[in-house]
Amino acid sequence: IDVSHNYLTSLDYSFKDFPELKTLYVHCNFIVDLAELEKLKHLAKLKTLNIHGNPFAAIPNFRILAISILPDLKKLDSVLISKKERDNAIFIRSQTK
Secondary structure: OEOOOOOOOOOOOOOOOOOOOOEEEOOOOOOOOHHHHHHHOOOOOOOEEEOOOOHHHHOOOHHHHHHHHOOOOOEEOOEEOOHHHHHHHHHHHHHOO
16 A cells, blocks of 8 residues: 555555555654554564655664564564564564553
8 A cells, every 4th residue: 555645744545455465664754752653563474575765764873763563573664674674673672661
């Protein structure tokens, strides 16, 4: 699903109608809060997510934070997630529990 370039400020759509969703493009919108990604956690088959070009991309380490929220992703912003990034995300997740 591609909802990029749509002036979105949040991920209000639940995507419940798409349980098999594997790829989601949300780049170049106006989403400020990285916590909006929490709304995608129920998408068990989501493997590819493009979120660059949103204001939260200016947050230091936003990529690692995004991976910590959605640990099952394989590719973020068209780049494969490395083992080091995944390990850092696991560490961050363990610190917030």
